[in-house]
Amino acid sequence: MNWKKRILKTVSYILVAALASAATLFVWGARQESDKLTELQQVIDHYFVGEADMEYARDVAAAALVDGLGDQWSYYIPASEMSAHQEYKENSTVAIGVNIAVREDNTGIDILGVTMGGAADVAGILPGDILIKVDGASVAGMNLDQVTSLVYGEEGAELTVSVLRNGEEMSFRLKRQKITVAAGKMLTDDIGLIRINNFNSGCEEETLAAIEQLQKQGAKKLIFDVRNNPGGYVSEMIDVLDHLLPEGVLFRQEDHLGNKSEEKSNESCVKMPMAVLVNGDSYSAAEFFAAVLQEYEWASVVGEKTSGKGYYQLTINLSDGSAVNLSSGKYFTPDGVNLTEAGGLTPDHVVTLDAETAGKIAVGGVLPQNDPQIQAAIAQLQGK
Numbered sequence: 001m002n003w004k005k006r007i008l009k010t011v012s013y014i015l016v017a018a019l020a021s022a023a024t025l026f027v028w029g030a031r032q033e034s035d036k037l038t039e040l041q042q043v044i045d046h047y048f049v050g051e052a053d054m055e056y057a058r059d060v061a062a063a064a065l066v067d068g069l070g071d072q073w074s075y076y077i078p079a080s081e082m083s084a085h086q087e088y089k090e091n092s093t094v095a096i097g098v099n100i101a102v103r104e105d106n107t108g109i110d111i112l113g114v115t116m117g118g119a120a121d122v123a124g125i126l127p128g129d130i131l132i133k134v135d136g137a138s139v140a141g142m143n144l145d146q147v148t149s150l151v152y153g154e155e156g157a158e159l160t161v162s163v164l165r166n167g168e169e170m171s172f173r174l175k176r177q178k179i180t181v182a183a184g185k186m187l188t189d190d191i192g193l194i195r196i197n198n199f200n201s202g203c204e205e206e207t208l209a210a211i212e213q214l215q216k217q218g219a220k221k222l223i224f225d226v227r228n229n230p231g232g233y234v235s236e237m238i239d240v241l242d243h244l245l246p247e248g249v250l251f252r253q254e255d256h257l258g259n260k261s262e263e264k265s266n267e268s269c270v271k272m273p274m275a276v277l278v279n280g281d282s283y284s285a286a287e288f289f290a291a292v293l294q295e296y297e298w299a300s301v302v303g304e305k306t307s308g309k310g311y312y313q314l315t316i317n318l319s320d321g322s323a324v325n326l327s328s329g330k331y332f333t334p335d336g337v338n339l340t341e342a343g344g345l346t347p348d349h350v351v352t353l354d355a356e357t358a359g360k361i362a363v364g365g366v367l368p369q370n371d372p373q374i375q376a377a378i379a380q381l382q383g384k
Helices: 003-033 036-047 054-067 079-089 119-123 144-151 203-216 234-244 285-295 355-362 372-382
Strands: 075-077 098-102 109-114 130-134 158-165 168-175 182-186 191-196 221-225 248-255 260-265 274-278 300-303 311-317 323-332
Touching (some): 036 054, 098 144, 109 119, 109 355, 119 168, 182 203, 191 203, 221 372, 234 248, 234 260, 248 285, 274 285, 285 300, 300 372
Parallel strands (some): 191 221, 221 274, 274 300
Antiparallel strands (some): 158 168, 182 191, 248 260, 311 323
16 A cells, blocks of 8 residues: 555544544533433434435424333324314314215215214214215315315204215205214113213213103113223313212222222112113223222123223423323222222123124214114113
């Protein structure tokens, strides 16, 4: 090797060493002042040669950090999604209460299911109807976003929808309303059904109103349907249980610091035979609701084993408008059972469904008379 090559090689080693040392010093300095994510952010800002949406990158990093906890119930909420998240928690979505899909031939919109107690249900629209017009305008050829923009709107505003049922066109005048949290209907002369969609804001008020309404209509027995119910606020669930059950412990919890507490009901209660419907998509407050009624021997539980969610979460707002929904404590039934440790709640009467039927029930696409689990609950109550 000649002297020029030696010099060039030596210079190259020096440059590489200098760059490595500079990078090490930069990272070391960042490490002294902040955590790994901030350190990595500084490295990217200093060295990355490409262009990137760093706000998106930070959201992805934050979500990954929460996912890395290994807790399926904890999740990150970007600032851009906080409004929708809060709207859901407050049950403030305004719609007519249908689940829809574009028909394969693009001639209309299939109504897959109807929300019990929603505007469409009250008007008489049924699963299986085909939506063809909104306020006289054909929906043929429209996509879901276009149709949704027609049926969603200001609360209380009216619209006319036209559907095909067995080839016959029928029109219904509807009033847009907030999605119903809980609603009731009579199934037989003396059995009422109350569907609880979630335990978010308004659940207690609407559930108690449904109970009162059904009692006025002659209900002597009640079925509560919390299948596909994702849970919600513990306070709403406790208030409903307090109304139903006699004096005693309703809820035990232990927070992340080890502090224990419990909630109790008063002596007033609703004395009538009851059943609760559950499935594998009954989560958190929904399965706890069924478990407490089961432990008190106040209701029989019908359906399929629940999910087994025994942690409760807090939504903690972050400085940039985002938030984290973080598991921060455990809850226990009055008998001290944690549903995660128990692997879920096992019904008193197991009634399994095939995937197709379960899917239709999840979107409100099965009428009570065709629902095997509702019919099983009716049979249990009629024997009492």
